[in-house]
Amino acid sequence: MKRRNLMKSSAALALAVSVLGSAAWAENPVLKIGFVGVTSGPAAAWGISNQRSMEARADWINESGGYKIGDTTYDIEIVSFDDQKDPKRAIAGMEKMAQEGIHYVVGPNVDDGAAAVRPVAEAQGIMYFPYAFPKELYSAPASNAVLGMVANYQSGPAIYKYLRDEKGVKTVAFVAANESDPLSQRDGGIAAANALGLEVVSDNVTYQVDTTDFTPVLTPVMRTQPDLLVLSGVSPANAPQLIRSARELGFQGVISTETAQDATVLREGAGDLANGFISVGGASTPEIASDDMKEFVKRYTDMFGEYNDESNTKVYALEYILATLNANPAGIEDVNAFQTTMDTFEAPNPFMKGDAKMRYVGTTSFGQKRQIAVPLVVNVYQDGVFETLFVAEVD
C-alpha cells in the first residue's frame, strides 16, 4: 500500500514538475532567428564564428529574461543550417528557414551562396544578412539582403592609400584562391590599386583552396618583387601558410588582406614571420570596446573555450535584427515594415563606448541602406597580437 502511495506521489510530483517546467519554459514566446552558412570544411571558421556569436548572444539575452519587442518579451532561439559552402545546400537551408516561419536569417558566408538564396529569400519574405560582397545583392531591385560587414571594395582602397602614403608602396601583387569570393575580391583590389596609381606587377596567380604548401604557388610571384603582396579574400586557415612561404622565399615587403584574421592562428602558423601583416580586424578594439562587448567576449569564451576575433563583427547582425524589430514590432511578421524602418533606424550601439549608434548604411556603395554600420578597423599583427592601425567609418 505504502509502495503504491509512493508511486502515486512520485507520478504526481513528476507531472507537477513537468507542467511547471513547461510553464516556466513557455513563459516567453520564442522568436526564431536563422543562420545559414558554412560550418564544415576548409572555410568552417567563418560560419562557426557566426553561429557561435549568435548562440552566445542569444544565451545571454535569454538568461537576462528575454528581449522586449513592443509589449512582448521573447526568448531568442537560433536555428542553424550548415550549407557546406555549397549554393544548392544554401538554398535548401533558406527553404528550411521559410518552412519554420523564420523571417530573419544571418548568412550565407560566401558570394555564390548569398546569390543563390536571393530568389528564395525574396519570394518567402526573408531578410538575410550575408557576409558576401557582390553589389547586386544589395542594390535595387534586390531588397532583402543586408551586408553584415565591411566589403573589400570599401576597406581595400583605404588600406592601399595608407600604404602608398605612409609606407611608400609603389608596386603590388595579388594572389587569390581559385574561388568566386577571393577572385572577385582580387579584381576589386586590382581596380582600387590602379585607381590609386599603384603598379600591379602580378595579378593572375591563384591557388586551390585546399592547398597546404604555398612555396610553389608563390615562387613566380616573388620574382616580380612587389612592394606589397595582397592576399585577396584569404581565409584564416591559409593566411599563415602564405605569409610563411612568402617570407621564407625572401619577401621583404608588406603583406596585407581585406579579410578578418585571427591573431592566435597567425602566431601559431607563422610566428614572427607574420609581424607587420595588415588585415581588416573584427569591428572592435580595446580602445572602443564597451563593457557589453567585454561581457560578450567573456561569455563566448566560457561557452566555447576560445574566442574568435571575427566575432567582434559577427556579434552585430543579430543585434541589428532585434533592435530594428524593437523599433518597429510589425517587422516580426512583415519584412516590408522592417525595410521601411531601416531607412530611419538608429539605436545606441551596445558594443562600442561613448554615444556610437547602430544604423544602416550603404547608400554610397549600393544606392540604398543595405549594410549594417560597423567600424572599419584596420589592424597590423605584431608579436602575437593585433595593433590598431586606423579606424574608419563606411557609408
Added chain:
Amino acid sequence: MEQILANGIYLGAQYAMIALGLTLIFALMNVLNFAHGQMYVLGGFVTYTFYGQLGWPFVIALLASCITLAVLGALIERFLFAPVIRRSSREESTMLLAAGLAFLFDAIILLVFGEKQRGVPKIVDGVFNWDFKLIMPYDRILICILAILSIVTFILFMQYSKTGRALRALAQDRTAAQLMGVNVSRYSMIGFALGAMLAGLVGGLLVTITGVNLGMGGPTSIKAFMMVMIGGAGVISGAIAGGIILGFMEAIGLAVLSQYGDITYLLIFVSLMIFLAIRPQGLMGKPWG
C-alpha cells in the same frame, strides 16, 4: 628547374606517405577508407597538442600521433569494419561506414580542437638558398628526408618482417593466406592499425609545415584517392609512384602554368580521366583486381 625538381620531390614524398596508408587498408580489406583524410588531420592535432601546446619534444609528439592512430585504427577495425564485413558482402556497406566515420571524426575534431587553423613552432629554423635558383626552408628538407626514410622503413617492414609477409599474403589472397595458417582477423586488425598509423605519422610530420585544420580531411582523402588510382589500387609501389607523379605534376604545373591562372589541377584531373580511360587499373594494378 632546380626549384621545380625540389618542390616535386618534397610534394611527392609527402603525397606518397598519405597514399600508402589508404592503399594498404584497401589491399588488405577491400575497404575504401573515406575517413583516411580525417585520420591524417587527427594525427596532426595530436602532434599539435603534445608538441605545440604541451611543449613535449617533437619526436615524442610524433610517436604519440602514431600510437593514438594505431590504437584508433585497431579499434575501428575490430569493432566496426570487421563485424560489417562479416555480416555484409556488399562493398557499399563498408563505404558507407567509412563515410560515416569521416563525418564522426569531423564532429569530434570540431568539439575537441575547434574550428581554427592550428600550427606548431618550426622544428628547424632557416632557409636554404642557392643563389635564388633553389630556395627551400630547412624544415621542409628535414620533413622530406623523414618522409622518404619512413617510406623506405615501411617497404623494408613489409618485405622482410613476419608481420609484413603475412600482410602481403593477406593482400594477395585472403583465403589462401588463411589456409596457410595466417590469422586473418588478427592481421586485418594489424593492417588497419598500420594504415591508420601511417596517416597519423604523416599528419604529425606535416603539421610542422602546413599546420592543421578541421577542413583538411576531405581534400586530403580526395588527393590520396587520386594517387591510389594513378598507381593502382591496393599496390604499395603504385601508391608511392602515384604520390610522386602527383607531386611532380603539381610542382611543374604551378611553376609553368601560373600565368594562365589556376589550371594545374584542371589539367591533372583531365589527364587522370584520360589515363584511367586507357588504363583503368592504374600504373601497377592488375585488371582483375
